[in-house]
Amino acid sequence: MRLRSIRRRRSTLLAIGAVVILVLAALVFVFGRSRPSAAGADARPPRLELAPTAAATSYRDPVTVRGKAIGAKQVSVGDRSVQPAKDGSFEIQLPHAPLDTTVVATGAAGDHVTIPLKVEVALPRIRAVHVTAYAWAYDPMRDAVLDMAREGRIDTVELDIKDEDGMVGYDSQVPLARESGAATTIYDAPGALKQLHDMGIKVVGRIVAFRDPTLAGWAWHNGHPDWVIQNPSGQPYSSGYGAIAFTNFASPEIRSYNRDLAVEAARLGFDGVMYDYIRRPDGNLTGMQFPGLAESPSDSIANFLRDCREPVHDAGASLSAAVFGIAATRPDEIAQDIPSMARYADFLAPMLYPSHWHTGEYDVANPNAQPYDIVFRSLQDFRARTAGTNAQIIPWLQDFSLGVAYGDAEVRAQIDATYAAGYNGFFLWNPAVSYHPGALAPN
Incomplete structure (x- = not known):
């Protein structure tokens, strides 16, 4: 009897336990569906x-x-x-x-x-003339440029920061510019920028990058031979530009120097920075050595632009590069790969000077005497090479005489060709900073 009683109590307890489990399961099911946990909501x-x-x-x-x-x-x-x-x-x-x-x-x-x-940055149109540091410091030349600005013939001045001699036109605080003797006081950069900006004129600063006899000579004689392009015997590479004219674009110190100048200029207030001579020397590659180069010259040049883009933009300026006209079809001659460079520049400025083309180039019999034709046709190749990038094309045009006398009509023909090709800006080049205002329509 006692054993039968124990078994009945055990069965009763098991039944009660089963009911409790079923009730709890139902509650979890109901409330779990209707009230998700805070952790579940946050997930x-x-x-x-x-x-x-x-x-x-x-x-x-x-x-x-x-x-x-x-x-x-x-x-x-x-x-x-x-x-x-x-x-x-x-x-x-x-x-x-x-x-x-x-x-x-x-x-x-x-x-x-x-x-x-x-964020798209739609740069304003550029109609510019080149001005050297010495020209800006010389009243008659500066006043002639300012007159074109007042008349609405130009809206931008390209003002040299570092020129073909490697001299920085203003009192740069970049340490290497001061140590090498490159910094000068030819013009007052803040004063020039204020004067032009007060007139509503933009300023693009030009930095002649790797042609730099000042720094190359200083580096060679001060224990930095790897900063200089060399010949196969380990001596400075000599070219038509001089015995020690080209710095080594593969050198981290040379790259940093040119980047630091660009960032300094942007912080001073230059609206844009344009690198010129951003290339290797023209000539046979077998006669050149680039200490430390770990990639092709073309890749190294393009990657220099890549490395400069963010610092220059962060400092407030656009970034551009002057390139050879032949670079669209013969990039290896000077290590300017246009599609690669276009990925890192706001605009490229091809130098399309009619006097610099060979007879018959682009099926133009005499390019120097046919400025419209050669500019229009060469721009088609630059359009094709920059397709798929955000880079604009703003060409350098010729306002000087070399073999053919150039006046208002010849300069105007190049501008008309640029517009007809679908581009609305240009830079005019005259090394003597003497221009033909009559070629420029007031705006």
């Missing part, structure tokens, strides 16, 4: 939407990024972060147009959503 990633961002006209323009980040506790662009409003809306102020960056929305559980942010 859902935020939903990020960006509003269209207005194009900037300068790398100095502030940029406002707006959008909605539903379910995010923080939205970040670079080192700038904000907390979204209750409805998810947010607004982030950036001090200048970024290069290529992202917007990141972070949820409570640490999960995040990322969207690329690309």
